[in-house]
Amino acid sequence: MTGYFKFIENSSHPCKHTRIRFFDKNNNELRYIDVRSFGQMWWINKGLSINKIIKGLGSLGPEPFSKDFDANYLKKVISKRTKSIKAILLDQTIVAGIGNIYADESLYSAGISPFREARTIKKNELIKLKESIVTVLKKSIGSGGTTFSDFRDLEGENGNFGLQTNVYRRTGKECRKCGNLIERQKITGRSTHWCPKCQK
Numbered sequence: 001m002t003g004y005f006k007f008i009e010n011s012s013h014p015c016k017h018t019r020i021r022f023f024d025k026n027n028n029e030l031r032y033i034d035v036r037s038f039g040q041m042w043w044i045n046k047g048l049s050i051n052k053i054i055k056g057l058g059s060l061g062p063e064p065f066s067k068d069f070d071a072n073y074l075k076k077v078i079s080k081r082t083k084s085i086k087a088i089l090l091d092q093t094i095v096a097g098i099g100n101i102y103a104d105e106s107l108y109s110a111g112i113s114p115f116r117e118a119r120t121i122k123k124n125e126l127i128k129l130k131e132s133i134v135t136v137l138k139k140s141i142g143s144g145g146t147t148f149s150d151f152r153d154l155e156g157e158n159g160n161f162g163l164q165t166n167v168y169r170r171t172g173k174e175c176r177k178c179g180n181l182i183e184r185q186k187i188t189g190r191s192t193h194w195c196p197k198c199q200k
């Protein structure tokens, strides 16, 4: 969440949040800085199984950009799930790499309420949802990250100018489509933002 890499051109004293420093033969440095220490890193010796050492990696679902992730796949894995669609999108064993902000923005863009029971979502809605996820992620990557004030790219630039959100952190503000006020509520412990009028 708060971790980022930074190329160090002019050698300087590492800040107190520097967790790992990589040096190449020419003494160029890549620093991993993480204020809240949520990040994890592994050193895996040659010949060892990555999946055995990094627990959970083997159980990750497909990436949103992969061909394995489509409406058919979603339909299959959620057809009996009574969990909310928001909780499903955050479940890394179903799809890998969708964070809270992207889940909220994708559901808004697809017009689906985050509270809907996953199994009630129809095929045509899933097609739209998959498209929304890909579009939201592409927009965000293309513009250097999200609106998190502490997100930085490799050069240490703040990603603050990134994705313009429609619902995330817009509680009480007017929906850009209908003017209704954006609401916020927790779903499985995560802040969820949505427009009750646009999302059914």
Ligand SMILES: [Zn+2]
Pocket: 175, 176, 177, 178, 179, 180, 195, 196, 197, 198, 199
């Ligand atoms: Zn709306």
